[in-house]
Amino acid sequence: MTKFRLAIIAAAFALLIGLAGYNWYNSLKGGANGARSQYASQVDPSVTIGGPFTLTNQDGQRVDQSILNGKWTAVFFGYTYCPDVCPLTLQSLARTKAALGKDADKLQIVFITVDPERDSPANMKAYLASGGFPPGVIGLTGSSEEIKSVEKAYRVTASKSGDGDNYTYNHTAVIFLMNPKGQFDSPLMSDITPQQSAEQIKDSMKAAT
Secondary structure, three states: HHHHHHHHHHHHEEHHHHHHHHHHHHOOOOOOOOOOOOOOOOOOOOOOOOOOOEEOOOOOOOHHHHHOOEEEEEEEEEEEOOOOHHHHHHHHHHHHHHHHHHHHHHHHEEEOOOOOOOOOHHHHHHHHOOOOOOOOEEEEEEOHHHHHHHHHOOOOOOEEEOOOOOOEEEEEOOOEEEEOOEEEEEEOOOOOOOOOOOHHHHEEEEEOO
């Protein structure tokens, strides 16, 4: 397959993911709320995203929602066997952090699996330590019940596709930007560049001061 055809396929895939994220976001927006910036609009305050959880990180330690406190956090749901969206999103977040410059240390990344059956803490740790991903990502897994609970809290959908060991997941691919109080701020949409994501995060940081 030529590089040109690969580029076309990648562009079409990114467009589909972007449209899915846009539709998810529009379902949460309040019609009377104005845009805070060119990248993010206010979300209907009656819609709650996030909340309490207890999960296990890649080091086998039990943690809860307090890990979101004190820093801005990009929360993303995915799984280590994901062939495209998840690694591309983590790579994009690495570029977003780099684009934050002096504010990079104010942002942490939390990656929550939708596939607890395969994503043990050890598998999460090995995956996140592989090249190209941002250093310091917090990987979270847990029991099926715990994962379903946090998916519900963040209004994430994840459906298993296929049988045997090679199944995949169709899942929500929105990045949730949470403020240092652990509260939802805005979605980071997949159809904007890492530089634009960084500008959105900086706008949110400024608005919170």
